[in-house]
Amino acid sequence: MTLNAALRLLAGSVILISLALGTYLNPAWYYLTGFVGLNLLQSAFTKWCPAMTIFRLLKLKEQTCATGMSVHQGVHIIAGAAVLITVAAFMFFAAPQWVLYITAVVGASLLQSAFTGWCPAFTVASLLGFKKAA
DSSP, X not given: OBHHHHHHHHHHHHHHHHHHHHHHTOGGGHHHHHHHHHHHHHHHHHXXXXXXXXXXXXXXXXXXXXXXXXHHHHHHHHHHHHXXXXXXXXXXXXXXXTHHHHHHHHHHHHHHHHHHSOOXXXXXXXXXXXXXXX
């Protein structure tokens, strides 16, 4: 498993678990969902998040792009922005709860992409000009 796949696996899992906890236990768990979205977004630009440190210690293979931003970074931007926007809309702007279904779809998509190597955000990122990682 590559570092980017492991990161998507972790992010997707935490998004889905925190959404379930927020729905069935306490809405404060949605802050964890938002935190994951924020981490995805900032890791796209900095190429670092707390989980990446652990994955690097585990010697997971990194995929990098020689020039420009990679498709993986594009996926992080798309997923992170979608999660942040939907969670913020629900928590702070009284959007209906079905908005969190979008967040769940993003989480499930990240989770499955860790195993299949593809999700719709990969195609969108490629169309937006992000480069294939080596």
